[in-house]
Amino acid sequence: MDKSVDVVIVGAGIAGLVAARDLMRHGTEVLVLEARDRVGGRLLNAELPGGQPIEVGGQWVGPGQHQVLALIEELGLATYPTHTAGRHIAEVGSSRSEYTGRIPKVNPLALADIAQTQWRLDRLARQVARTEPWLAPQAETLDSQTFATWLQRTALTAEGRSFFQLITEAVFSAEPADMSALWASFYVGAAGGLDALINVTGGAQQDRVVGGTQTIALAMAEGLGDRVVLNSPVSEIDWDDAGVRVHANGTIVRARRAVIAVPPPLAARIRFTPGLPGDRDQLVQRMPMGRVIKVNVVYDEPFWRTAGLSGQANSDRRPLGTVFDNTPPGGSPGVLVGFLEGRHADVGARLDLADRRAQVIEDFAGYFGSRARNPIDYIERDWAEEEYSRGCYGAFTAPGTLTRFGPALRSTVGPLHWAGTETATRWAGYIDGAAESGHRVAREISSVLVPAVVND
Amino acid sequence: MDKSVDVVIVGAGIAGLVAARDLMRHGTEVLVLEARDRVGGRLLNAELPGGQPIEVGGQWVGPGQHQVLALIEELGLATYPTHTAGRHIAEVGSSRSEYTGRIPKVNPLALADIAQTQWRLDRLARQVARTEPWLAPQAETLDSQTFATWLQRTALTAEGRSFFQLITEAVFSAEPADMSALWASFYVGAAGGLDALINVTGGAQQDRVVGGTQTIALAMAEGLGDRVVLNSPVSEIDWDDAGVRVHANGTIVRARRAVIAVPPPLAARIRFTPGLPGDRDQLVQRMPMGRVIKVNVVYDEPFWRTAGLSGQANSDRRPLGTVFDNTPPGGSPGVLVGFLEGRHADVGARLDLADRRAQVIEDFAGYFGSRARNPIDYIERDWAEEEYSRGCYGAFTAPGTLTRFGPALRSTVGPLHWAGTETATRWAGYIDGAAESGHRVAREISSVLVPAVVND
Numbered sequence: 001m002d003k004s005v006d007v008v009i010v011g012a013g014i015a016g017l018v019a020a021r022d023l024m025r026h027g028t029e030v031l032v033l034e035a036r037d038r039v040g041g042r043l044l045n046a047e048l049p050g051g052q053p054i055e056v057g058g059q060w061v062g063p064g065q066h067q068v069l070a071l072i073e074e075l076g077l078a079t080y081p082t083h084t085a086g087r088h089i090a091e092v093g094s095s096r097s098e099y100t101g102r103i104p105k106v107n108p109l110a111l112a113d114i115a116q117t118q119w120r121l122d123r124l125a126r127q128v129a130r131t132e133p134w135l136a137p138q139a140e141t142l143d144s145q146t147f148a149t150w151l152q153r154t155a156l157t158a159e160g161r162s163f164f165q166l167i168t169e170a171v172f173s174a175e176p177a178d179m180s181a182l183w184a185s186f187y188v189g190a191a192g193g194l195d196a197l198i199n200v201t202g203g204a205q206q207d208r209v210v211g212g213t214q215t216i217a218l219a220m221a222e223g224l225g226d227r228v229v230l231n232s233p234v235s236e237i238d239w240d241d242a243g244v245r246v247h248a249n250g251t252i253v254r255a256r257r258a259v260i261a262v263p264p265p266l267a268a269r270i271r272f273t274p275g276l277p278g279d280r281d282q283l284v285q286r287m288p289m290g291r292v293i294k295v296n297v298v299y300d301e302p303f304w305r306t307a308g309l310s311g312q313a314n315s316d317r318r319p320l321g322t323v324f325d326n327t328p329p330g331g332s333p334g335v336l337v338g339f340l341e342g343r344h345a346d347v348g349a350r351l352d353l354a355d356r357r358a359q360v361i362e363d364f365a366g367y368f369g370s371r372a373r374n375p376i377d378y379i380e381r382d383w384a385e386e387e388y389s390r391g392c393y394g395a396f397t398a399p400g401t402l403t404r405f406g407p408a409l410r411s412t413v414g415p416l417h418w419a420g421t422e423t424a425t426r427w428a429g430y431i432d433g434a435a436e437s438g439h440r441v442a443r444e445i446s447s448v449l450v451p452a453v454v455n456d
Numbered sequence: 457m458d459k460s461v462d463v464v465i466v467g468a469g470i471a472g473l474v475a476a477r478d479l480m481r482h483g484t485e486v487l488v489l490e491a492r493d494r495v496g497g498r499l500l501n502a503e504l505p506g507g508q509p510i511e512v513g514g515q516w517v518g519p520g521q522h523q524v525l526a527l528i529e530e531l532g533l534a535t536y537p538t539h540t541a542g543r544h545i546a547e548v549g550s551s552r553s554e555y556t557g558r559i560p561k562v563n564p565l566a567l568a569d570i571a572q573t574q575w576r577l578d579r580l581a582r583q584v585a586r587t588e589p590w591l592a593p594q595a596e597t598l599d600s601q602t603f604a605t606w607l608q609r610t611a612l613t614a615e616g617r618s619f620f621q622l623i624t625e626a627v628f629s630a631e632p633a634d635m636s637a638l639w640a641s642f643y644v645g646a647a648g649g650l651d652a653l654i655n656v657t658g659g660a661q662q663d664r665v666v667g668g669t670q671t672i673a674l675a676m677a678e679g680l681g682d683r684v685v686l687n688s689p690v691s692e693i694d695w696d697d698a699g700v701r702v703h704a705n706g707t708i709v710r711a712r713r714a715v716i717a718v719p720p721p722l723a724a725r726i727r728f729t730p731g732l733p734g735d736r737d738q739l740v741q742r743m744p745m746g747r748v749i750k751v752n753v754v755y756d757e758p759f760w761r762t763a764g765l766s767g768q769a770n771s772d773r774r775p776l777g778t779v780f781d782n783t784p785p786g787g788s789p790g791v792l793v794g795f796l797e798g799r800h801a802d803v804g805a806r807l808d809l810a811d812r813r814a815q816v817i818e819d820f821a822g823y824f825g826s827r828a829r830n831p832i833d834y835i836e837r838d839w840a841e842e843e844y845s846r847g848c849y850g851a852f853t854a855p856g857t858l859t860r861f862g863p864a865l866r867s868t869v870g871p872l873h874w875a876g877t878e879t880a881t882r883w884a885g886y887i888d889g890a891a892e893s894g895h896r897v898a899r900e901i902s903s904v905l906v907p908a909v910v911n912d
Contacts, residue, residue, distance in 0.1 A: 176600070349733070400631050400633035
């Protein structure tokens with residue numbers, strides 16, 4: 001059953017759905033092809049015992065994320081604050097401390113080192129232009145080294161380096177060795193600074209969405225109705241200046257324009273005929289996905305709260321380096337969420353489920369005591385195993401990539417437009433960046449397509 | 457027309473053809489599926505005016521490359537020495553010199569710096585185990601930095617750094633910033649040292665193959681007969697422990713084992729069902745191809761020889777950084793071959809043919825004088841534009857990749873075996889490495905498959 005529309009959109013994550021919605025409102029006929037049997041991409045709800053939703057994918061929004069906050073409001077959804085009351089746990093260097101506020105207790109020298117390193121990173125982030133980081137004066141220098149090299153040169157204490165490795169894993173689900181220092185700087189700059197990335201209150205982990213973040217996608221998909229087609233993995237796209245023929249699961253969709261709204265390494269797996277220019281192909285060969293296994297462990301109650309703990313914990317010595325209280329707003333059941341990120345995800349993925357579960361729960365017990373050994377449920381998701389994500393949270397650029405191939409991130413190729421959070425100029429890697437990219441491609445297309453039918 | 461064989465091989469480059477040949481000899485039924493309308497992969501002959509063959513892909517073999525030299529002998533092919541008589545040209549730093557032998561004339565300080573840097577690189581290369589470089593004691597340190605960082609720390613003069621950037625471009629068709637220092641060290645070690653990589657006499661550029669290197673593939677394909685099927689791009693492979701179903705151009709081939717003998721980033725573009733383990737998928741997301749535009753420019757005669765020049769030239773200031781005399785053995789017509797590598801290929805690819813040709817010929821004129829401005833033919837190949845190579849000479853690992861995902865390079869996944877020069881332990885990236893990998897997968901398969909029919 002072949003179809004013909006104005007614009008075909010590949011991928012029903014936030015980027016694709018936002019683009020579809022904007023275009024539909026301008027009277028443009030759209031069709032969204034989604035490989036999975038669901039919408040939302042890297043946003044996915046699961047069910048807690050008792051039926052409340054819990055996110056196994058992206059889950060937070062925060063101040064400054066104007067695109068996603070506007071979307072949430074427009075869709076009539078609500079947010080609530082992440083639980084933060086109580087003492088947080090930090091294991092950095094050889095010490096363990098409990099603290100409130102934003103600054104873990106570490107020795108003064110380490111603290112000073114962390115502060116000066118952050119100051120230098122934030123300064124760099126401001127200097128790296130957001131829309132075209134490859135044009136920054138220091139771009140070549142930063143792109144020719146890994147973020148690990150930059151950190152090694154900048155942080156002077158073992159604790160400082162350890163802290164920033166932990167931060168990198170938590171923010172990128174990748175190792176400092178994986179990405180160029182230019183990408184790390186750009187990413188920090190796109191969020192408005194390191195504090196915005198790592199803070200709960202005042203930062204990217206401040207708020208949660210009532211009903212789970214996937215409801216953002218579900219609500220948009222509902223508005224799009226049968227313009228969203230599930231179970232339609234796109235394998236090939238034939239294109240010329242007049243338009244595209246998109247092959248998806250035995251069907252061919254013709255359109256004047258196409259939006260590719262999947263992560264760069266997955267965009268690389270679509271066969272384009274004619275083949276894409278070398279610059280674009282080289283770019284997507286060099287933007288791998290981070291790797292994370294997200295684990296929600298459920299308890300009959302949030303027992304740590306009674307002990308005066310917030311449930312927030314970080315460690316540079318445990319595989320489960322980053323933990324938050326993920327209890328639903330009503331306060332029951334108790335939920336702790338932890339992340340195996342980067343190299344810890346590698347090791348975790350090689351274990352079988354029982355061993356991985358045992359290891360994760362041992363880490364929770366290490367943080368919160370032996371009551372953590374008696375969960376009522378264990379809900380995990382390994383995003384690198386997902387055929388249609390192949391990693392999380394997002395893609396990053398390997399060294400030498402952004403300066404050589406950065407412009408190909410958003411440059412259209414004939415009728416092909418590129419969306420997805422990795423193409424954003426603010427909050428790249430976040431739900432907010434995905435929304436930004438959806439709006440951008442809709443504008444790109446509206447400026448060149450005279451709509452076939454105008455609805456308003 | 458569906459088929460069933462013991463072993464299906466994806467890709468009719470040297471790796472795939474060698475594997476097919478070895479397996480066939482052991483009485484194993486094989487079928488090689490090749491996406492292109494020709495065999496040879498990154499080896500390809502073109503025709504000079506008058507009809508003699510000239511390589512637009514890989515073209516040299518040298519001492520120590522035992523696998524490919526044995527193959528050449530076995531196939532009844534012959535080699536002849538690369539032309540070296542005369543003075544070579546070197547432009548390093550601000551000076552231009554003409555020299556004979558192996559050592560360009562540069563200032564003594566730069567020469568000492570180049571020597572000490574090479575000494576350190578060769579020492580490192582020896583220390584990095586060839587079969588499992590990720591287990592070397594310095595592996596983490598080397599893999600967390602780019603080769604650019606390592607060079608910056610090691611080479612102390614501007615000329616020294618410039619020389620090694622040129623060398624890196626010439627050897628890898630990539631920039632020092634692109635690859636991890638561990639990959640660079642492994643690659644040098646796999647060849648037996650830097651001299652082996654960069655030398656003509658005594659090194660990887662010593663000899664050429666009569667009839668062009670593609671004849672190695674053509675001769676093997678002839679022996680395999682209708683076991684090689686052209687125009688069969690493989691899009692999907694379904695697999696389980698019992699075997700594979702390979703989808704190629706509307707046909708399904710069933711087999712007990714499959715050999716994937718295409719470069720890593722292209723292997724990533726095959727859809728496997730079930731999806732491959734995260735380790736394997738992350739690996740192929742992080743092994744991009746180098747980028748090179750190879751240019752053969754043809755003259756009525758090798759005029760530079762009369763001027764006492766060898767035709768060999770290098771420059772750290774020209775896009776066309778590496779040049780050789782590529783004249784056929786009979787001495788006519790005169791051919792110069794030059795390479796736009798790494799960043800120079802980026803710039804070259806963005807020009808249209810006429811501008812690129814003009815720029816290349818200006819560089820030849822800069823090296824060899826104004827007679828270079830009157831070619832009788834211009835034969836170029838941009839390998840990053842080729843759908844079924846997407847770059848040359850080979851893939852490399854971005855930082856953080858080899859230590860985290862190195863074992864997935866050769867680890868079988870169910871019935872899937874991985875070949876290709878990037879999986880070799882000696883001369884990775886060369887024809888020799890491709891042959892090694894073909895022999896290896898054939899051994900892997902022969903050790904587990906009892907042949908259905910024994911021919912001898």
